[in-house]
Structures are given as C-alpha cells and as structure tokens.
Amino acid sequence: MFIKLFSHFQQLYESFNPSYFIIAVVAFSQGVQHLADLSINFMLKDDFGLSPAMMxxxxxYTTIPWIVKPFWGLITDSKPLFGYRRKSYIILFSSIDALGWVALYKYGTNSLHSALLILFLIQLSTCFVNVVGEAILVEVAAKQEQKQTNFQHGASKNVSIFFGVRAFGTLISAFFSGALLHIFTKQEIFLMTAAFPAALMMISFFYTEEKVNLRALSQDDRRNNTMQxxxxxxxxxxxxxxxxxxxxxxxxxxxxxxxxxMFFFYTSVLGFEPSFLGQLKFVYAFSTILGVLLYNNYLKDVPFKRIFITTTILYYFCYQSMIILVTRKNVEWKINDRFFCLGDSIMLQLVGELNIMPILVLACRMCPKNIEAxxxxxxxxxxxxxxxxxxxxGAIFLIALGVNQNDYSRLWLFIMITGVFILLPLPWVGVVKEHQIQKSMDKQKLAKRQQQNDFESLSVSSSNLRQEDDQQQLLSQNQQMND
Incomplete structure (x- = not known):
C-alpha cells in the first residue's frame, strides 16, 4: 500500500510543471484583490453620491483595458522585456498594480476623477498580468498535448486550474471583505489590497523562463516578429x-x-449591512468553485451545444427569480430576504459558471502556437x-424606465426585459462547430510539423552534400600529391 502511494506521489512530482505555480499565484492574486470591491462600491455610492446608472x-469605463486585451497579448508575445516574454511583464505590472492601490489609499477619495483614474490604472495593470498568466496557461496546455501526458491533461483541466484558483482567491477575500469594513476604513482596505500584487511581484523574480537573446535579434527581426x-x-x-x-x-x-x-436595492431597501454583502460574495465565489469542479469532473466531455443551451435556459429562469425578491413576494410567502438571496445567489452563480466554462475551454483549445497570448x-x-x-x-434601461435609488417600483420590469437578452443568441448556437474546429486545429499542427520535418530533412541533406564535397576535395588533393 505504502509502495503504491509513494509511486503515485513520485509520478505527480515527475509530471509537475513549475509553470503551474506562477499561473496559480497570478490567478490567486487577481481573485483576492476583490477584497476591495465592496469598499469601492460604498466609496462611489456614499462619498461621491452616484446613482445606480452612473455607477x-x-x-x-475603468474596464476598458480588458476590452483591448489582444494589444497586451501582442506586446508580450512579440516584445521581450529585459530578455523575457512573460516574467518581466509580471514584475513590472504587478508593481504598478500595488502602487495603484497605495495611490487609491492616499488620494482616491479626494475627487471622483482621481478615483476613476487610479481605478483605471489598477485595472490596466491587473489585466496585463492576467494576459501573461493566461499565455503561460495556454503554453502549458499545448506542451502537454504534444507530450500526451496524463497529468492535468487537456484544455479543460488547465482552464479549471486558473479559474478555480482565482475563485478560491475571491472566496477568501469575500469571507473577510464585509467584516473588515466594520473594523477598518475603506482607505485602509485599499492599502491592505496592495499587499497581494506586491507579493506577486516578489514571487515572480523566482520564476524560471528561457531568456531571449536580444542582442542576437536585429531591429528588423523584432519588427518582423510583431508583424508575423x-x-x-x-x-x-x-x-x-x-x-x-x-x-x-x-x-x-x-x-x-x-x-x-441590485447593490443599491440590497443596501437601501433590504438594509443589508457590509458583513452580509460579504457573505453573498463568499457564496458567489464558493458557487464558482463548485461550478468549476462539476464541469471538470462530469461535464467536460458533454458537447458544447448541449451544455450551452441547457445552462442558458436554466440561467434565464434563475435570473427571473429575482422578480420575486424585488416585488417582495417572498415576504408574502414568508421567505426571509437573506435566505432567499443566499439561495438565489448560489443557483445564479453555479449555473452561470457552468454556462461560461465551455466557452473558456473552447477559447483555450482554439489558440495557435506562438500567438497564445x-x-x-x-x-x-x-x-x-x-x-x-x-x-x-443596463444603465440605459435603468434611465429609460426611471429606476434609481429613490424609485424601485419598475425594477421588476427591468429584470423581465433584460432577461430576454439572455435567450436571444440561442437560435445561432449552431455556428459553433466544435468537431470542425478541432479538425482545423489538428490540420494546422500537422502542417507545422511537416514544415519542421521538411526543414530538418533539408538541413540533413545539405549537410550530407557538404560532407561529400569535402571528401571529394580531400581525395583530389591526395591524388594530386601522389602524382
């Protein structure tokens, strides 16, 4: 028994990829930074008096860096920094991320413009580090597919690792986020949050990555690399x-x-305090982890169309269940507000995670080599x-329906109308041809392998020709010397 157990751990150790560690640290750091989410919401609501639509x-606007992620991916793929394509960028932007939280601690509440500018900088830094972490994730998945190893084999398991660890970081931050607001000020929580990207920066110094020889690359080579x-x-x-x-x-x-x-409705109408809002975030994160585990263990082999259609319809009905809360029907049915919100949050987040996981796995499988990021x-x-x-x-619909922090009478109508948009893409789900995508990717891999084989065979043949020419020259020289 002990021999089998030792052999099992030995196999895990031999097949373990050190890149998983930096992937996990990047994901955890991104998840645990949600510690400041409630503080940011209360800052915008209470300190600056924003309405739900304006918030x-x-x-x-602060999430714009996440929209232009391909630009950051192009930079890290084609422009090595200090000789590294990944490591240096993690160190640089995690340090900027930490400084952003420190700046939010000192200057964030001075004015709305400064707060939004600092939040934009934080989002930019977090996004860039996220891009690099996901690039390493895709590289590891591609290498394992070539080696055909059994340890964490396949894109679904690699995606599950990244998003599962990130959800675990969110889980920990959610557990403390609400309670900390009773003990510390919003500014002090911002300062606490700076510790996590700072820790990522220090850990990244120990990440081993093959260094690119920048001196061997000419300026034209670097430009051609970007254009390629x-x-x-x-x-x-x-x-x-x-x-x-x-x-x-x-x-x-x-x-x-x-x-x-809903954040305004929870705080203004239902009177939820920060500690309970933290519990709701804890439930969200726990449901995310549960969704990742369920997908990875039982649903990863289910065809994309079947799971996407099923989970989308389920998510629609879970979303519509919020009408019961905002119309206060749950009170008539003697269902406690907190109990209803906890149960509804579990179902919404669980089904939502099962809904998004096939999309993330499909994205990972579609990435070609050399432009992973x-x-x-x-x-x-x-x-x-x-x-x-x-x-x-959502903000436009709120304004059009007249729903704000002073009038929630049409919130049920807002939920009913916006829920329809969840179902709209379903008639076009047939455009996702999973098997054809996989065949296309396999053809590209075979073509690249064939090109490499042709290049190697050409190199070998040219080397053999050179050897034959050298031998003939040597024979001719010997014959001349004999003559």
Whole structure:
C-alpha cells in the first residue's frame, strides 16, 4: 500500500510543471484583490453620491483595458522585456498594480476623477498580468498535448486550474471583505489590497523562463516578429469556424447587467449591512468553485451545444427569480430576504459558471502556437467587451424606465426585459462547430510539423552534400600529391 502511494506521489512530482505555480499565484492574486470591491462600491455610492446608472457607467469605463486585451497579448508575445516574454511583464505590472492601490489609499477619495483614474490604472495593470498568466496557461496546455501526458491533461483541466484558483482567491477575500469594513476604513482596505500584487511581484523574480537573446535579434527581426504575430492572428481569426463563435459569445455577453441596481436595492431597501454583502460574495465565489469542479469532473466531455443551451435556459429562469425578491413576494410567502438571496445567489452563480466554462475551454483549445497570448486575450476581451456593453445597456434601461435609488417600483420590469437578452443568441448556437474546429486545429499542427520535418530533412541533406564535397576535395588533393 505504502509502495503504491509513494509511486503515485513520485509520478505527480515527475509530471509537475513549475509553470503551474506562477499561473496559480497570478490567478490567486487577481481573485483576492476583490477584497476591495465592496469598499469601492460604498466609496462611489456614499462619498461621491452616484446613482445606480452612473455607477454602472463609470465602472464600465475603468474596464476598458480588458476590452483591448489582444494589444497586451501582442506586446508580450512579440516584445521581450529585459530578455523575457512573460516574467518581466509580471514584475513590472504587478508593481504598478500595488502602487495603484497605495495611490487609491492616499488620494482616491479626494475627487471622483482621481478615483476613476487610479481605478483605471489598477485595472490596466491587473489585466496585463492576467494576459501573461493566461499565455503561460495556454503554453502549458499545448506542451502537454504534444507530450500526451496524463497529468492535468487537456484544455479543460488547465482552464479549471486558473479559474478555480482565482475563485478560491475571491472566496477568501469575500469571507473577510464585509467584516473588515466594520473594523477598518475603506482607505485602509485599499492599502491592505496592495499587499497581494506586491507579493506577486516578489514571487515572480523566482520564476524560471528561457531568456531571449536580444542582442542576437536585429531591429528588423523584432519588427518582423510583431508583424508575423499580427499576420498569423488575422489568418487564424478570419476563418469562419473562429469568428462566428466569437460573434456568438459577444452577443451572449451583451445582456444588460443588473449588478449595480441590485447593490443599491440590497443596501437601501433590504438594509443589508457590509458583513452580509460579504457573505453573498463568499457564496458567489464558493458557487464558482463548485461550478468549476462539476464541469471538470462530469461535464467536460458533454458537447458544447448541449451544455450551452441547457445552462442558458436554466440561467434565464434563475435570473427571473429575482422578480420575486424585488416585488417582495417572498415576504408574502414568508421567505426571509437573506435566505432567499443566499439561495438565489448560489443557483445564479453555479449555473452561470457552468454556462461560461465551455466557452473558456473552447477559447483555450482554439489558440495557435506562438500567438497564445494574443489569441486567447482576443477571445477573453470579446467576453469583457460584451460585459462592458451589457453594463452600458443596463444603465440605459435603468434611465429609460426611471429606476434609481429613490424609485424601485419598475425594477421588476427591468429584470423581465433584460432577461430576454439572455435567450436571444440561442437560435445561432449552431455556428459553433466544435468537431470542425478541432479538425482545423489538428490540420494546422500537422502542417507545422511537416514544415519542421521538411526543414530538418533539408538541413540533413545539405549537410550530407557538404560532407561529400569535402571528401571529394580531400581525395583530389591526395591524388594530386601522389602524382
């Protein structure tokens, strides 16, 4: 028994990839920074007196760096910094991230403009580090597929690691976020949050990465490298098998958001204190982890269309259940507000995670070699851009329906109308041809391998010709000397 156990751990140790550690640290740091989410919301609501619609609009502006993720991916793919494509960028932007939280601690509450500018800088830094972490994630998945190892094999398991660890970081931050607001000020929580990107910066110094010899690369080589990345990206993206699923994902994520108005409803109408809001965030994060585990263990082999259609319909009904809360029907049915919100949050987040996981796995599988960061960042930015537009549309609907912090009488109508947008992309789910995408990727891999084999055979044949020429020259010289 002990021999088998030792052999099992030995296999895990031998197959372990050190890149998983830096991937996990990047994901955890990103998740645990949600410690300041409630503080930011209360700062915008109480200190600056923003309405739900304006808060949604302003927060969406700070997420612009997540929309242009392909640009950051292109930089890290084609422009090594101090000889490294990944390591140096993590160190640089995690340090900027930490300084951003310190600046928010000192100057954030001085004016709305300074607060939004600092939040934009924090989002930019976090986004760049996220792009680098996801690039390493895709590289590891590609290498494992070539080696055909069993340890964490496949894109689904690699995606589960990144988003599971990030959710675990969110879980820890949610556990403390509400309670800390009773003990510390918002500014002090901002300062605490700076410790996590600072820790990531220090840990990144120990990450081992193959160094690029910048002196051996001419300026033309670097320029050609960037242009080649852009060219490869465009050739890959213009394939109908790629851009049609991307368009579907974009439309799905454009459903108007209700997050800001529900935050106001929870605090102003239901009177939830920060500690309970922290418990709700804890439930969100726990449900995310549960969704990742369920997908990775039981649903990863289910076809994309089947799981996407099923979870989308389930998510629609879970979303519509909020009408019971905002119309106060749960009180008539003698269901406690807190109990209802906890149960509803579990279902919404769990089904939502099962809904988004197939999209993330599909994105990871579609990424070609050498432009991992650019392609995966483009796919993720599609999700982020759709979510940003969803926040904008949500604000527009709130203004049009006259729903604000003083009037929630039409909030049920807002939820009913915006819920319809969740179902709109379903008729076009057939554009995702999963098997054809996989076949196309396999053909590209075979073509690249064939090119490498042809190049190697050409190199060997040219080397043999040189040896034959050298031998003939040597024979001729010997014959001349004998004569």
């Amino acid at each position: 949604g609009l302003y927060l969406s 990345c852009i060219k490869d990206f465009w050739i890959f993206f213009k394939n109908p098998l790629i851009y049609k699923p991307v368009a579907l994902i974009f439309c799905f994520m454009m459903a108007p958001s209700s997050s800001t108005i 650019t392609m995966y960042a483009m796919l993720m930015s599609t999700i982020n851009f759709g979510s940003t537009l969803g926040s904008q549309f």
